[in-house]
Amino acid sequence: MRVNIKINDKNHSIEIEPGEMLLETLRRLGYKGVKHACSTASCGACTVQIDGKPVLSCSTFTAAVDGHEVKTIEGFSNEGVLSEIQKAILEEGASQCGFCIPGLVVTAEALLKENPDPDQKEIIEYLKGNLCRCTGYESQTRAIMKAAKARRER
C-alpha cells in the first residue's frame, strides 16, 4: 500500500508492507537516527514526533501516520549549529554511547515546547519512558535544565 507522510518537512509517498512499523519505514528511508533498541515500546530510543507529539515509532503502524507529519532527530539537527538541547547534552556529558540520545532529544524538544521552564520533577516525569543505561540520568537532567534556560534567554 502507499502512504503519504511528511518527514522533516519533506513530502514522501512511500510503498509499504501491510503491518509495517514506522521505525522500519523511517530507517529504510535513511533516517538512521531513529534507533531500534527494544521494538516493544519499552525504551524510548525510537521516539519521533508525530504532529509535534513524541511517539514510539517501533509500535506505530506506518499506515496510521498516512497524511501526518513526522519529525525525527534529523529534523532537529542543523548541519552548522547544534540546538540548545544538543549543546547542553554535550557540555554536561549527557551522551555517553549516544544510542538513547536521538529519542531523548526528540522527547525533550517536545517537553520544552510544551513547558519552557520545567523543574527537575517535570523533566523526570516527561522523560520517564526514555531509558539510558550509560549515564545514570543525572547529567541528562542537568542538560535539559540548562537547555531550557538557554532557550528562554534566546
Added chain:
Amino acid sequence: MSKVLTEEKLNVVNTPVEKVDGKALVRGKPVFTDDFDLPNALTVKILRSPHAHAIIKSIDTSEAMIEGVACILTYKDVPHVIYTRAGQGYPEPSPYDTFILDKKVRYVGDAVAIIAAENENIAERAMKLIKVDYEILPAILDYEHAQDPDAPVIHDEPEISGSYDPKHNIASHYEMEIGNVEEELKKCDYTIDEVYYTPNQSHAMMEPHTAISYFDPNGRLTVITSTQVPFHARRILNRLFGVNCRVIKPRIGGGFGGKQAIHVEPYVVAVTLKTGRPAKCVYTREETMTATNTRHAMRFRVRAGAMKDGTLRAIELWGLSNTGAYGEHALTVFMVAGSKTLPLYNKVKAVKFGGDVVYSNTEPAGAFRGYGAPQGMFALDSALDELARKIGIDPIEFKLKNSIREGETSPIFRIMGEGREGVDQIIRSCKIEECAIEGSKIFNWYEKIKRPRIDMKKKVAHGYGVAFAMQGSSIPAIDMGGATLKMNDDGTFNLLVGATDLGTGSDTILAQIAAEVLHTTVDKITVYSSDTDMTPFDKGAYASSTTYVSGNAVKKAAEKMKKEILKAASELFEKPVEFLDLEEDKVVCDDGRSISFAELQTKLFYTFNQRQLEVTESFVSEVAPPPYLVSFAEVEIDMETGKVKVVDFLNYIDCGVPINPILARGQVEGASAQGIGIALFEDHIMDKNGRLITDDFFTYKIPARGDIGKIEVRFAKSYEPTGPFGAKSVSEIGLDTPGPAIANAIYDALGIRMRRLPIRSEELFFEIRKKYG
C-alpha cells in the same frame, strides 16, 4: 567543576573537553553498526533452543529452504572448532567448551541454526519451518545444585580443554590462603559467619549486539561489529574459520562487558563465507537479554573476625559462582571477587579465598563491569558492616582503620592475577582517608546518624550506609595498548589507536593526552580507533585498562612525536634541540624564531629533509594501581510496601587525576545507577523449563529516570605517578558500592539485614512485618 591539584601544569588534561564523537551522536548520525546498509546484504537470524539441555537427534531444513533463503547452516555445516567466546587475550584463561553450533544445546537460547535470507520476514518464516528433533536431558537450573551427586553432566564433549572438572560441572576452581584463618578467628573478640548472594544481571546496553560481514572489492573479509575487542575478535574468527579478516568497530551503543564476548560475528562470517554475500545480524532485545551473557551470580560465605578495638584480624571468602552453560570468564571473574576486594583490607593476619565456578543450564555468564568485584564486595563490605555493628563501632571508622594506605602493599597482588599469579605492587596513590573523611562531611554522616530512623506515624524509615571499594587499572604484564601519531601539513595530527571507545569517551581522553604533550588542542587531533587493518593493536575495552594502558601508550607516542618534531626543527634552525620547545602548535627557539607545525610538516613534505613524521608506541603495565571509592547512601523505606528509594548517593572517588572530569563523573554516575539496579531491581527470573521470562525492559527492570534520587560524585586530590598525567581507572569501580551501601543503609534504618541482592520490596516487606508487625 573544581580542578584537581596535580603535580603538572595542565592545559588540556583535567579539563572538561566535549566528546570528540559527541556532535555526531547528538545529531543522530548513522554511526552505529546497524546504520550501515550494504547493497545485497542477507539478513541473518538464529534459531534457538527451546530446551535447557538437549541433544539434537535430527535437524531437517529441507522445508525451510523457501524462496528467498540463501542458506541455512546447522552444526553439520560450520567448522567444528572448540573455543571460548570470552574475547580475552591469548592464551585465554577461559575453558574451551563452545562450538559455533553444536549437536548439544545447553540452555534455552543456545544457537541451533543460522538462517540467511533476503529479508527478515523470509528468514523468520524459514526459521519456523526447520524441524528439529530433540532428546531432552535433565537440566540444572539452580547452580547451587550443579554439584549434586545425580546432576546431569553439561559438558561431556571430548574436545573440551581448560575446564577444571567438567564431569562434575566445575568449570573452574580456585583457592588460596595467607596465614591461618582458622587459628586467627579463634583469637578474635568478635566474629561473623554469614552467606550473601548476588544475582545474574543483564548488561542491557541500549544497542543490541550487531555485526555485518562482507568481502571488500579486493576480496578481503571485513567485519563491522559492535565489539569491545576488535583485535581479539579478529584472532578468534581466524581460529574458527581459518580466514584472516579486518574487524572494524564503529560507534557502539554501550557494552559494559557484554560486548567483550564473541556473539554475532561467527554467524555472519559463516554466512558470508558460504554465500559470498554481505550478511547482517541484529539481535532482538530478547536475544540480547536471553542469549548473550549475564553477570555471574555468586554465593559467598564470609567469615571474619576482629578485636574489641576494631582491629580486623582475619577474613575468609568462600564462594560458588554460576557460569551458566559455558565457561566464559569463569575463573577470572571469580578471582576478581577476591583479588579486587581483599587487598583493600591488607592489615589482616590471615586471609583465605576460594571456591568453585559451576556450569548450569542457564544463560552463560561473562564479563560485566566490575567483573566479580561487585559480587565479592557486596559480601565483604556487608559482613564488615555487620562486624562493626557487633563491635559497636562506626562502620566508617572500622573500615578506614583497617584499609590500605599509600606506600603499603598486599601479598594478594602477587598471588592472585588474571587466572594465574599476579604482580607485586606498592600502592603509590591511595586517598581513601580523604574519600571517607571528606565524604562523610559532605554527606553529613555524623549528623545524619543521630537522627531518628523510623517514623511510625508515616510508616517511613530512613537509613544511612557506607561502602568502601577498590578496583584495578588494567591487567598488569598482559594488557598491551598501541598508538600511532602522524603529523599533517595543516598542523593537525592523526591519532590511531586500537583502543575501543564503547561510549565511555576513550577517544576523547586519548586525544586530550596527545594534545597535552604536543602543546596543541583536541580539535587538532583526529582520532581513528579500533580498525584492525588501520590502527595498532590494543587489548580492547575491559579491565579498567583504557585510560591507564592505552592512555600511557598515547602519552609515549606523543612524547616520541614531540622529539621528532624538535629534531626536525633543530635541523631546520640549525640549533641544538635544547634551545627548542613546543608552544601552542609551533616550535619556538630561544633566539625568537619559531615555526608552526603546519609549516614544519609542509617543509618536510616538499622542500627540506623530506619525511613524514610518524611514530608508534606500545605500552604494557607492570602494575595495576587501584582506584578507591567510598560511597554513602541514604535510603527511604516505605514500611507499608517495602519499597526502597535511594534518596542520596554520594561517591567520593580516588581515580587519580581525572583526564576529563565531566566524562569521569559520567562513568561514576552511570556505574552507580547500574549498581542501584543490581541492588534493588535487576534479576533474572526463569520459568520451570529454564526460559528467561525477564527478557525485555518491561520484565527486566533497569533503573529508569524516576528510580534514581541524587547521585553525586567528588574527586579526591590524587596523583598516580605511573598513570598518564596521574590518572587511574574510573569506569568500573562505581558498580562495587551501591549493593553493600544500600543493604547497609537498610539495616541502619530498620535493623533488618538483607543478604541477597536484589533486595526486593516484597521480601523486605515480609521482614518488616516480622519485626514490626
